[in-house]
Amino acid sequence: MDERTSKRVVVDVEVEARIDERPCRIFVTDLSTGGCMIEAEDADLVPGDRVMLHFERLVDIGGRIVWLREGVGGVQFHLPLHAAVVERLGFRPGDEWDSDTAQLFDNFGRPLPVPRPPRAIGMRH
Structure with a gap:
């Protein structure tokens, strides 16, 4: 059961960071x-390591590593990141994206759901 209280987005961005000042x-x-x-x-x-992430031209945000498994970890922020920054950094497939055949996977190999296109109000199948 997922205990998250905020929406997650898929991102793929390399950032400068400081982990316990390194x-x-x-x-x-x-x-x-x-x-x-x-x-x-x-x-x-x-x-437990302290982390400071630098999202270039957007924001610096600090937190702590709360879990770790084989080089992949979870960071809990000290203060909430603004939702607009989360949306801005979220994955948006380009024009070459074919949603009928493409599949995204997370770092653990689990398939990520592909959003359905919005339906027009009042349309029947």
């Missing part, structure tokens, strides 16, 4: 107003 670059792959999922293969991460 500079590094990490990938953010999942984002919400309350936290994010990160990949940091070369960083020596430990649950």
Whole structure:
């Protein structure tokens, strides 16, 4: 059961970060107003580490690593990230995206749902 209280979006962005004051670059792959999922293969991460993420030209946000598994971890933000920033960073497929055949997967290999196009009000199938 998912206990999240805020909407998650899929992102794929490399950011500058400081983990317990050590500079590094990490990938953010999942984002919400309350936290994010990160990949940091070369960083020596430990649950409880303090994290500062720099989303270029948007915001710097701090938090703590709350879980970790094989170089992938979850960060809980100290303060909520503004929903507009979350939406701005969210994945938006380009024109080449074919939603009938394409499938996205998260870092654990689980398929992500493809949003359905909005239906016109009053239309029947």
